Amino acid sequence: MSDTSLRAWLLSDTPTSRRQAGWGRLYRLWCDLRTNPLAMAGLITIILLIVAALAAPLLAAYSPDAQDLSNHLAAPNAAHWLGTDELGRDILARLLWGGRITLGMVVAVVVLVAPVGLVVGCAAGYIGGLPDRILMRVTDVFLAFPRLILALAFVAAITPGITSAIIAIALTAWPPYARIARAETLAIRNSDFIAATRLAGASRTRIILVHIIPLSLGSLIVRVSLDMSSIILTAAALGFLGMGAQPPSPEWGAMVASARRFIVNAWWVPMMPAIAIFVASLAFNLLGDGLRDVLDPKQRS
Amino acid sequence: MLTRRSVLAASAASPVLASLGAEDALAATPKNIVVMGKTIDDIVAFDPAQSYEFSDNEIDGNCYNKLVTPDLTTGTTVVGDAAESWTVSPDGRTITFKIRPGIKFASGNALTAHDAAFSLQRVVKLNLTPGFIITQFGYTKDNVEKLITTPDAMTLKLELPKQVATSFVLFCLSANVGCIVDRATVMSHQKNGDLGNDWLKTHTAGSGPYQLISWVASEHVILEANPHSALKAGVPRIVIQHIPEPASQLLQLEKGSIDIARDLLSDNLKQLAGKTEYTVLKSGQATSVYIGMNMGKPHLDKTEVHQAIKWAIDYEGIAKNIVPGTYEIAQNFLPAGLPGALTDMPFKRDVAKAKQLLAQAGYAKGFSVTMDHIAAAPYNDIAQAVQANLKEIGITVKLLPAQAKQVFTKMRARQHELIMSVWGSDYFDPNSNAQAFCADPDDSDKSTLKILAWRCHFHNVALTKMVEDAVKELDDKKRIAMYEDMQRQFRQIAPFAMMLQQNVVAVLGKGVSGLKVGPMPDYTKYADIRKA
């Protein structure tokens, strides 16, 4: 299929299959998104960050753990572009390797949270009744805590570390997903086509898994992209308060935490990872904001 | 008595400031107040029968007198404080103190032998955390009134239930738990038979140069001169502000918002080098940083492994690059300054030797192990340096940093493998550390002595016996020789790598002088502080 015919297939006003309609919708979103320079800047930054993190072994000139005590707290120079930290380790190398951890944490949280939220929310919305009410109360309890405070308490209860931080953030992040999925389900549950499927004898599980979940996916993706920066910031704040990733792990928040005491005499040591957090979080926010504009017709100009 | 508010109001009631400019808000501290920046969130209680943390002991040391106090110039004997003199019976079982006349409490009451007896008796009766320092002579709440008596108002008689070295008793009495409280004042605040414990937690009733005016947890402590004290305080009011961040302390010292910074780290000190307006005070502290190896865990039960780890650590690199000025290398269980301490350095980094020892133990290919440590500067950095050192001899260390109390909890439950931790001596006598590191008479969970040796399953009968013998030895010279011998054996066989000894460092701002820092918190003295 040539480029032009692919484009025509995607933009067809009369799609012949559900698949074509779906891809077509996504393509139109992409076209809209492309015209938003801020969102594109965000997207490109994210891609660059991911590539840099994946290529850390190739890009980093030093091992992230190689100590050189006699050359610690060196200012940025030709040998160490971003300087060295309190144990003489190359900050750039640590940032690159740390990107894997920080971005990996975000991915892990999303992978944990999105399916759980989706299944729980859709099931509750479709089944209704008592299970639904119990579920909504449970989400209320979790939503009743500011995210950081609940995560702090959880991590303190388990032991500080990356895994605990991921679990803690996931625990605090799932309720909104369940809520969104439930709302979507309620909206489509009584639609004609679900009723038709039900009459055709499809089981409850099948209806939820095959029909309801795929339809709720769209709004969930937006929510995820908007949530990314909040996840990064929560992970960083946990690291900063000494409850997240622990040294010598080059997780960005933990790097700031262990170097914050040098803010006056060697500002670059805590500031470089802080800037990295800021850039990543801003990029996700720009993308998410752009996506929302595109998906929310009310705000389109 | 002046209330806190009235004095502060007086000091601040300068003419209604014509210049409500930023200058005022950032102004330096006033002349009659010395502001000290320090981490004080460890404070739990000021009652000498309960206080056991660094900051509360330090405050007590400035608010109370004890019977005796160590002679810090020699570090080997005690000198009289509230006691003018004392005599010891030939069998060493009775010590009789003469109380120095003329000492007065902050309330104006005279300090007598009754107060001294009451203070020691209530420590035994309450038996809180530091109570063991006195009860280890054999006192119980049933015999203490019979054995600690006052033949007259200025004479205190201590009859010892079992034979213990006199120097040991005297050094224990010089610990914070030996502070003499004002019996009349304390008993007037007694509630439900608590011997005034609840009130004394947040008040002081002593005869030292200062008295406690206000304590707000994790915020500040305010001390005011005790008008009746024999030792006159140089500054009427001392405010100790909780400033947890060393960088923040340094900044505020430079801005003149505080007069004394107490917790500066090596890097902060480096920034002050060459600035003559600051005075840096230093004193070795009876606080040791060590790595404990749990013999109940795989790989860690063999002496060769312990020795290999001791030979792998780069003591010099750590001391010189990570903690210069704030810690010194110390490889014996007695920190320098305490009676009997050895100061030689048997270990240095020798990778070949360490590898060979590991091979002898049967681990030529190395092994993996975890190390718990406190997640705070400088322990984080030291732990990471040790991790790199051990990597070179083939031991892969996974670091498990956590809050101090979590690290302690894990060690008390004997669940750690390697642990890097700190130990501060409880009193100025070699027995404190000797018992902690060497004595494990019963390695079972039912043991009544569960200190460091027990926590690492270091059940060594010979060393335990030496500790028990030394504490009974009446001849001081022989006793010291026993501790030296113990340290020499300990370094060959113990699962502890002694690494560093802490220095207390205090930096005084422009025009401030007279603070004395001591080897234990209660010997850091404020009375001579002056502000020009």
Added chain:
Amino acid sequence: MNGRLRTLAATAASVLITIFGLTVVTFFIGRVMPIDPIVAILGDHAPPDVVARVRIELGLNQPLWYQYWIFFRNLIHLDLGRSVMTTHPVLQDIGRYFPATFELATAAMIVATLIGVPLGVLAAVRQGTRTDHIVRIVSLAGSSIPVFMLAMLSLVVFYAALGWLPGTGQVSVVYDGIVPRITGMLVIDAAITSHWNTFYNALLHLVQPALVLAYFSMAYITRMTRGFMLDALRGEYITTARAKGLSASTIIWRHAFGNIWVQLITVLALTYAGLLEGAVVTETVFSWPGLGQYLTNSLLNADMNAVLGATMVIGIIYVFLNLLADVLYRMMDPRVR
């Protein structure tokens, strides 16, 4: 009428159930902490006999469910136990630390509203222009920047380098303890009692943490205001007003804005709840004696009663602010009504 009563009862019941859930979650988090509360209270050197005695005194040898029952029973009597760290009853501590957080959060809220709302309106009116983009970047940066980074930067620049503003804490030592405690909010108390020096000093101390916290919430307020305004400006009555030839500012402020302010208040209530979270980090960096710092300190010291109490209080405030937002939303939205 009957229906409304039933809704009210249902809401009350759901709030109660939520709060009950809060107690369960906080209690069990507290009990599985890897720190022995006895070590937290007695220290590392405490001998075994003392440890055993205190464990029994505190009832920590009882089964968990029984401990929870005691905790819950005391809670109903408003007894949250004593904090190890401060030696005071936790409720008294909260009464002491909450006003400082309230003061900080309110100051931040005022700043955030005063800047965020006009910015949002401006962005909506100039939709798609460079102004709109700049406002968007500024506000997105606000919700992307780690609060601790902003706080540290601010301290380094305005206190350390320039010396324009005082450093950490709520007030300079010299002024500490002069003003009688009335509301607990130092700036207000100093003003009521005419301690103008203290007032000025405290106000200067408030500037940095309040601005840092404000930037954090301003982003959200701006974004929501912009969205509401865009909706409102598209409304039919605006077209009518335009047709009538009313001035642009009248249309924007009287007609469009006049129509969205109830919605905005809902957003503000939610933002306020979010501020409690930002306050934890901000208070830690600025040594602000508020609930956030109290919580972090008690977490680090394994002071369980204090952790439970502070988390409960923050949770309850959060629930009520959310409830308030919900009620407001119901009151103004015709579809829900």
